[in-house]
Amino acid sequence: MVKHISLEELEDFAESTIPSNIFKYFAHGAGDKATLKENVNAFKRWKVVPHYLQGADCLNIDTGTLILGEAISSPICAGPSGFHKLGHQLGELETAKGCYAAGTCMTVSAYSSYSYEDIANAVPQGLRWLQMYIFKDRNLTKDFVRRAETCGYKALVITIDTDPLTMKEGSRCALPIPEGAIAANFKDVCGSSDLLEPCLQWSDIKWLRSITKLPIVLKGIMSTFDARMAVKNGINGIIISNKGGRKLDVLPSTLDVLPEIADEVKNKMEIYIDGGIRRGSDVFKALALGARAVFLGRPVLWGLIHDGNRGVQNVFETMNEELRIIMANAGCRKISEINRSALACYPRCSCKL
Numbered sequence: 001m002v003k004h005i006s007l008e009e010l011e012d013f014a015e016s017t018i019p020s021n022i023f024k025y026f027a028h029g030a031g032d033k034a035t036l037k038e039n040v041n042a043f044k045r046w047k048v049v050p051h052y053l054q055g056a057d058c059l060n061i062d063t064g065t066l067i068l069g070e071a072i073s074s075p076i077c078a079g080p081s082g083f084h085k086l087g088h089q090l091g092e093l094e095t096a097k098g099c100y101a102a103g104t105c106m107t108v109s110a111y112s113s114y115s116y117e118d119i120a121n122a123v124p125q126g127l128r129w130l131q132m133y134i135f136k137d138r139n140l141t142k143d144f145v146r147r148a149e150t151c152g153y154k155a156l157v158i159t160i161d162t163d164p165l166t167m168k169e170g171s172r173c174a175l176p177i178p179e180g181a182i183a184a185n186f187k188d189v190c191g192s193s194d195l196l197e198p199c200l201q202w203s204d205i206k207w208l209r210s211i212t213k214l215p216i217v218l219k220g221i222m223s224t225f226d227a228r229m230a231v232k233n234g235i236n237g238i239i240i241s242n243k244g245g246r247k248l249d250v251l252p253s254t255l256d257v258l259p260e261i262a263d264e265v266k267n268k269m270e271i272y273i274d275g276g277i278r279r280g281s282d283v284f285k286a287l288a289l290g291a292r293a294v295f296l297g298r299p300v301l302w303g304l305i306h307d308g309n310r311g312v313q314n315v316f317e318t319m320n321e322e323l324r325i326i327m328a329n330a331g332c333r334k335i336s337e338i339n340r341s342a343l344a345c346y347p348r349c350s351c352k353l
Contacts, residue, residue, distance in 0.1 A: 005306070005314055005318070006318070007278050007279075007299050007302060007315065007318075007319075008278075010299070010302035010303055010305075010306050010311070010314075010315070011027075011298070011299075011302045013302070013305065013306050014026075014087070014301070014302045014305040014306065015027075017305060018086070018087060018305060019178075021178050022086045022087070022178045025086070025176075025177070025178050026081075026086075026087070026298060026301050027298060029249070030249040031249030033249070034249050034250075035242055035249050035250070035251045035253070036276075038252070038253040038256075038276075039242070039253045039254060039255070039275040039276030040276040040278060041253070041276075042253035042254075042255040042256050042276060043255055043276060043277070043278075043279075043281070043282045043285055043286075045345055046255075046285045046288075046289075046343050046344070046345055047343065047344050047345070048281065048284060048285070048326055048329070048330050048342060048343060049330065049341070049342055049343060049344050050329045050330060050331075051329075051330055051331030051332075051342070052329075052331070054331050054333075059328070060333055061324045061327050061328055061332075061333055061334075062333065062334045062335070063075065063320055063323055063324060063327070063334075063335060064334075064335070065292065065293065065335045067105060067237075067270065067272075067292060067293050068154065068155055068215045068217075068236060068237060068270065070105070070127050070154055072103060072104045072105055072127065072293070073102065073103030073104060073320070074102070074103065074104055074316065074319075074320040074323065075283065075287060075291075075292065075293040075294060075323075075335060076104060076277075076283055076293070076294055076296065076316055076319050076320055076323070077099075077104050077105040077106070077107065077272075077293055077294065077295050077296070078095065078099050078104065078105065078106040078107055078295065078296055078300045078312075079107050079239070079241075079274045079295030079296055079297045079300075080107040080108065080109035080110075080131035080157060080159075080219075080297075081109055081297050081298070081300065081301060082109045082110075082111030082112065082113075082181075082183070083111060083112075083113050083177070083178075083181040083182070083183075084112065084113050084301065084304060085113030085114070085181075085182060086113070086178055086180065086181055087301055087304050087305040088304045088305060088308055090308065091112070091113040091114055091304075092108060092109075092112045092113055092114045092119050092122075093114055093118065093119060093122040094304060094308040094309040094312065095300060095304055095309070095312050096108075096119050096122050096123045096126055096128070096309075097122065097123055097308075097309035097312075098300075098303065098304070098308070098309035098310065098311065098312025098313040098315075098316070099123075099126060099127075099312060099313075099316070100123045100125065100126040100127075101309065101312075101313045102312070102313045102316035102317055102320075104127070104316055105127045105128070105129060105293075106119075106126060106127070106128050106129070107128075107129045107130070107131050107157055107295065108128055108129070108130055108131060108153070109131050110131055110132045110133060110144070110159075110183075110185055111183045111185070111186075112183075112184060112185060113181070113182050113183075113184055114184050115184040115185055115187075116130060116147050116148065116151055116153070116185060117147065117151055118184070120151040120152060120153070124152070127154060128151075128152070128153050128154065129153060129154060129155040129156070129157050129217070130144075130147075130148040130153040130155070130156055130157065131156075131157040131158075131159060131219065132144045132145075132148075132156060132157070132158065132159075133158065133159055133162060133195075133196045133197070134158065134196075134197045134200060134204050134205075134208060135195045135196060135197060136195060136196070136197050137195065138207075140189065140195065141208070142211060144185070145208075145211060145212050145214070148214065149212065149214060153214070154214070154215070155214055155215040155216070155217055155236070155237075156208075156212065156214050156215070156216050156217065157217045157218075157219050157239065158205070158208065158216060158217070158218055158219065159219045159220055160200055160205075160218050160219065160220040160221070161219075161220035161241075161242075161243060162196045162197065162198055162200065202229060202233055205218070205233055205235070206233060209233065209234055209235075215236035215237065216235050216236055216237075217235070217236060217237040217238065217239060217270075217272070218230055218235055218237075218238050218239070219238075219239040219241050220239070220241050220242075220243070221238040221239070221240055221241070221261070222240060222241075222242060222251065222252070222254070222257055223257070223261075224260055224261055224263075224264040227261045227264050227265050227271075228264055228265075230269065231265060231268045231269055235269055236269055236270065237269050237270035237271065237272060237292075238261075238265075238269065238270075238271055238272070239272045239273065239274055239295060240254045240257060240258055240261060240271065240272070240273045240274070240275075240291075241254060241273070241274045241275060241295075242254055242275055253275065253276060254273050254274065254275040254276065255273065255275075255276065255285070255286065255289065258271070258273055258286065258289045258290055258291060259289045259290060259340075261290070262289065262290025262291075263290075270292045270293075271290055271291050271292055272291055272292060272293050272294065272295055273286050273291045273294055273295070274294065274295040274296070274297060275297075277294050277296060277299075278299065279319065279322055280318075280319045280320065280321065280322025280323035280324070280325065280326055281322060281323075281326050282294075283319060283322075283323045284323055284326040284327065284330070284338060284342070285343060287335065287338045288338050288339055288340055288342050288343045289340060289343070296315065296319075299315050299319075300312055300315060302315070303315035330342045
């Protein structure tokens with residue numbers, strides 16, 4: 001049986017266990033870390049409105065849901081993060097096993113320590129999405145897509161915020177990749193750090209749509225305009241993301257832009273969110289404001305570092321149990337019953353409800 005340990009304890013364990021340069025690489029944020037901190041603080045402004053006198057039904061809580069038509073046990077998934085082997089010798093192989101044990105989706109990073117194929121073979125039955133980029137070399141892009149299709153990945157997650165003009169400030173931003181990091185998917189490619197198309201256009205997304213039948217999810221959407229364009233271009237889903245505060249220190253939190261993007265999209269595609277999610281209550285708030293599911297980054301790494309696949313499983317099960325408790329107190333027996341009426345913003349502000 002997995003022992004439930006708080007994310008705070010897991011992060012403290014990671015910081016005390018792995019080399020400081022690796023921990024900083026995983027944990028760092030841009031500039032003064034304002035965006036990183038705001039991602040977390042935004043959740044604290046929203047409060048859950050309790051709803052009692054529900055009888056025995058309050059004990060019958062179902063956290064199961066669907067993402068792109070695939071069933072998962074909880075709307076808490078693993079987002080893409082690179083170089084898991086820096087935290088555990090079996091890296092993404094253990095992460096995949098932990099996600100499968102928890103009944104959720106794993107998004108495998110282009111910069112994974114093990115190849116897409118090795119991760120798929122580790123847990124053939126697991127639900128996996130593949131995160132990648134549109135590369136300068138379109139043949140390389142096609143190769144990544146074909147590998148995803150061959151290995152049974154169920155969606156492509158395209159990171160769109162690849163602008164090279166990222167803020168740099170000594171060791172507090174744009175930290176160098178730690179020595180020993182292996183990007184297995186690029187083992188036969190020279191100069192993997194300079195492969196990304198730096199200035200994407202919607203025509204590039206349209207081209208990608210033309211070469212695959214896999215669902216496409218765009219990661220890095222932060223505005224209603226881009227969300228509207230995603231709908232127009234036939235995108236299946238978006239992840240509202242500011243790279244966990246790692247890229248720019250002047251961005252709003254992902255939760256703050258979620259309601260207006262949800263209002264703009266109006267169920268025309270699926271909306272997901274990452275950044276700052278540390279509790280089951282955070283998951284509840286994101287769902288209430290319009291997300292279908294959330295994706296975890298750093299918390300998955302902390303669980304992996306602590307206890308491999310069991311540590312990853314612990315992260316998901318702990319947060320899902322917290323989500324169940326919040327749902328019970330809010331009178332929501334299933335995910336579809338969570339909506340904005342379950343939240344209030346304090347102090348009273350102009351947040352849209």
